[in-house]
Amino acid sequence: MKTDYKHSVALSDNKCKGCTTCLKRCPTEAIRIRGGHAVINPARCIDCGECIKVCPYKAKKATHDDLSVLGKYKYKVALPAPSLYGQFDNLDNIGYIIRGLRDLGFDDVFEVACAAELVTAYTRYYIKREGLKKPIISSACPTITRMISMNYPSLCENIMPILPPVDIAAYLARKKVLEEHPDLTEDDIGIIFISPCPAKVSYVRNSFAGDRNYISATVSVRDVYFALLDVMDKRAGEPLDTTESGMIGIGWASTGGESSAILNERYLAADGIENCIRVLDQIDNSDFTNLDFIELNACSGGCVGGAMTVANPYIAQARLHSLKRYLPVSPNRPVGEWIPDAFFNEKGVEYNPYARLSADRHTAMRMMSDIEEITGCLPGIDCGSCGAPTCMAFAEDIVKNETNADECTVIMRELFHEYIEEKKTESILERLKPISRRSGEAEEESSS
């Protein structure tokens, strides 16, 4: 089990009030409230960023590099995700953003959307291969990939083995710099990904794509957006850089962009983590022979809905529609009809049985019996006051010795009532009687 997993969702204790909002919304039940604060179980967290989005106190945040990371490298290349382009109001040309990135100190820009067009082309080749396990599931959303590796063992091999666009962009960007500047060493080059979500930050940090990690650092779309606002204004009216991506690459930023581009109508595209889970449950249960490709995005709207963006995802999507309108369809094409070895994920996706109660099945079965019995005694209202998202999760925590039954407020209230019953009214109730009699008389007087 991977316990050394590096996450990108963090909590600031002083802002967290210990409310149950994130607890209830976490799709993998990774959050508990302990000692008045939310605690994330790293073995269960899939970095979807739901808790960041729903926290009413802004106590959760994504941990990414900040822009000062540029200072670490001699030669810096920006890898903007296409979702960045949808953040700006009244923008009519992506060239302003490319120019703005150079003004921020980047020496070059390699658009992730360009690599996305290559991935689209490779997907079209790949999907035609014989003997593939269908439906093929997109590898682009790291939250979905992690979710599958944890909960859907039989779907692990459905995940497309071609690397996501960001990895291919990083590989090509690094190669380009080394070719153009032979004097630079690997360490001189900073390949800096501008990410819409914490899941992609974790993806990079944990070298999901194998040891070939070509990305040096990950900054947020939000930080870059605000920095760009300052520099872009000053350039109004000046000659621009041009975008090298087309309609297809930019389309990847929102749901349906990736799957509609592979020119195969037997696809499904879903977004929002709960919807994705429902789709996965159904594929897992039945033979979906009529579908070839499935695109799942953990965020509503797709990558434009990531927790590290600024704009409303649907507004961002609308802006992208008009930005890409006059662009060529797909200017980035691979040289031949083969997929280079470097673009395959050398690791593959393996089942991670994180949910196992115990490595020994007999122990696990005994624990499961106890969980069932305890769950039967609990109120079943899933209020979250105990710090667990559901009564059943609470029962699991009790059996795992992570909490005590007396954390259940409903049980405690019943115990309290019993206690009062035993005390037989004498103290508080006896004292209350004359008061209520007094006010009752007063009421009679006033009404008469």
Next chain:
Amino acid sequence: MSEAVKFRFDVDGSDFSSAGAASVMVKKKLRQLGYPPEIIRKVSIAMYEGEINMVIHANGGTAEVEVYDDVIIITLSDTGPGIPDVALAMQEGYSTARENIRTLGFGAGMGLPNMKKYTDSMEIDTRIGEGTTITMKVYL
């Protein structure tokens, strides 16, 4: 045979969208117990098909799962119309589902055949007008 862990679920006959809920729960439980993925998949497909059948034909019922160390026993019981000709119902593609059910993508006549295919044994006890009980076993 060691002590079993037992689960019981009510399958709501009025709601197609919730059909499969018991199968999803059982999958989660089996993962927690550390059963191998192939076993989990067999149990979950057989249960899912059974749940759908109970919703389409029998207005719901109950699903009971007994988990032993070496075998998982799934018992699906309903008080529906019963199956008049079991041999016919077992044929792939044979279905008595109404047209409105088929338009939802169900009723392809693969339910019972899939339940048999994904389990190691299946017994059907059916009485016309009284109901059907199907017992399936998946051995480790």
